[in-house]
Amino acid sequence: MKEILPFHLAIPVQDIEKSKNFYKEVLECSEGRSSSTWVDLNFFGHQLVLHKKENLDKKEENTTNLVDSKNVPIPHFGVVLTISIWKKLAENLKNKEVKFIIDPYIRFEGEAGEQATMFFLDPSGNAIEFKAFQDIANQLFAR
Template identity: 30%
Template sequence: MRNPYDACHIAVPARDLDEAMEFYVFGLGAKLARRYDDRITLDFFGDQLVCHLCEDVPDEAIAYPRHFGVSFAQAEDFDRLVRLVEHRKLRVLSGPAIRFEGTAEQHRTLFLADPSNNVIEFKNYDDPRMQY
């Protein structure tokens, strides 16, 4: 099973590494781990995100079926991210909003798009047991 030293690995295309770094590091606060000519590796909320230089990026930012993100266990962390997104005027696709209102799966959600149209979802469930 996963221990605190493990990290989920996510790889996405990036048309421009400077744009990707601006968005993820200076926008969302991810930490740059390494930079090469063809990719950047980031500490993205404790997991490994690699942005690979690629000409084949999505034409538009569409959340379904492909997106990635963070499910915050604490509401305060979600609230802090929303404030950061608003302050830094990051590209919001939708939200913050409530999904599945009135059900056990009720949660707040926020969808962003990076400069290469990769979609990132952040959410926080009212009932933390519903996170998985």
């Protein structure tokens, strides 16, 4: 596997303070630079920027794609974690009473690409997925 470098992702949020608190308190991201209309966060080693966008136009009907008999929200973003960190995060999110779109479970069990996954929304309706593999280097792009 080639060296993995941090990604940068900027997403719209309706309420910068509410969203910042969610990412800092629930997901335990640390804050970097910020202003009254945006904030940089350390999102599991990656740069996530929340940009305030008033009147955020979210569709009433979410777009989904059927994957492993589950309606996966599109678009979504997230990170790949080790299985031990994923399990701790899943337990932490349950303890913080995060409402899951797709509860933590093992997808493609016994098949190439078997993975742990979970989906939930941030306060502005941005869908987030965290996934994990027993062997990231060999399973991430398995066919």
